Amino acid sequence: MTIKTTGEFTSEQLRRQSQSLEFETFTVHDALELGTLVLTVAMSREFPVAIEIWHTGRMVFKAALPGTSADNDDWLRRKRNVVERFEQSTIAVRVSFEEKGQEFTQATGLPLSDFAAHGGGWPITVKGVGMVGFFGISGLPQVEDHNLIVECLAQFTSASTS
Numbered sequence: 001m002t003i004k005t006t007g008e009f010t011s012e013q014l015r016r017q018s019q020s021l022e023f024e025t026f027t028v029h030d031a032l033e034l035g036t037l038v039l040t041v042a043m044s045r046e047f048p049v050a051i052e053i054w055h056t057g058r059m060v061f062k063a064a065l066p067g068t069s070a071d072n073d074d075w076l077r078r079k080r081n082v083v084e085r086f087e088q089s090t091i092a093v094r095v096s097f098e099e100k101g102q103e104f105t106q107a108t109g110l111p112l113s114d115f116a117a118h119g120g121g122w123p124i125t126v127k128g129v130g131m132v133g134f135f136g137i138s139g140l141p142q143v144e145d146h147n148l149i150v151e152c153l154a155q156f157t158s159a160s161t162s
Contacts, residue, residue, distance in 0.1 A: 007143045011099055014092040021153045022125045026132050028055050031124075034135070035061030038152045042137075047148070049139035052076045055124070056132055068139050075138040079121030081114055087131045090121035091146045120145030122153070 023030070031053045042049050048067025053060050064072065079090045086093045094117040097104045104110075104117040119142030124133035135153070137145045 009091060009095050009143075011092065011096050014089060014095060017150060018089060018092065018123075018125070021150065021157060022127050023157065024127060026055070026124055026126050028060050031055045031060040031133065034152065034156050035063065037156055038137070038148070039063045039065075041148070041152055041155075047140060049137050049145070049148070050076060052080070052134065052136045053124075054080065054134040060133075065139070072138040075116055075118070075120070076136045078112075078114060078116035079118065079136050079138065080134045082117050083121045083123050083131075083134050083136075085110075085115070087123050087125075089119075089123065089146065089149075090117050091119035091142065093117045094119070094142075118142040118145075120149065122146075122149045 035051060035053045038051050038053075042051065042063075042065055048065055050062075050064040050068045050072035052062050082090045082093055088096075094104055097107055097117070100107075105112050105115070108115070120137045120140075122135040123131045124135055125131050135149055137148055139145070140148065
């Protein structure tokens with residue numbers, strides 16, 4: 001039996017959430033603005049998080065706040081690997097396996113040393129284009145990492161459409 005560690009999310013809820021946070025366009029400038037927004041929010045709450053934003057295969061924004069370590073960088077690398085492989089948020093991937101009663105690492109055979117299906121990894125997607133980047137946070141419990149990403153994306157996308 002697989003123990004749920006991802007709150008009460010369902011795959012359907014996460015799919016709708018992902019669709020609601022797609023971009024019309026996403027540029028390097030957008031990546032920098034989003035990173036600045038996340039950094040400001042995290043600093044104001046004194047969250048011990050590391051943040052990465054990638055655009056078309058290269059890291060555009062990186063920050064590590066007090067309380068983080070090199071371990072957080074490794075978590076981000078492993079979360080990015082999951083997002084790049086499945087083109088879904090890390091928590092959506094994890095929940096999809098939990099709903100089948102499976103554990104991600106056992107079901108996929110992917111090594112935990114390289115793939116972390118833990119909340120806090122997000123595919124940056126553009127409508128009609130697909131995935132163009134990665135947004136990751138590491139340092140809080142996985143549901144909180146995920147929720148911080150969603151909160152900041154919602155704030156960023158609503159600001160950019162205003």
